[in-house]
Amino acid sequence: MTTHYSPLSGIPDIEENYHTVRYDLINQGNATIVTLTQDNNCSEDERKHSEENWNIILEKLKSLLE
Numbered sequence: 001m002t003t004h005y006s007p008l009s010g011i012p013d014i015e016e017n018y019h020t021v022r023y024d025l026i027n028q029g030n031a032t033i034v035t036l037t038q039d040n041n042c043s044e045d046e047r048k049h050s051e052e053n054w055n056i057i058l059e060k061l062k063s064l065l066e
Contacts, residue, residue: 034058
């Protein structure tokens with residue numbers, strides 16, 4: 001688990017504006033299932049933007065590891 005603050009959010013860099021990002025890994029034979037969750041999104045648009053960014057990162061990680 002990590003915390004994350006985005007200066008692009010335009011909100012102050014204070015603890016209550018940080019996201020908690022949790023990474024869960026599940027071993028399934030020759031594969032690993034990665035689940036990522038992030039809390040403290042201020043709006044549905046912010047949630048969608050974060051989801052798009054994390055999907056890009058996870059896809060790149062997958063291609064690197066395969």
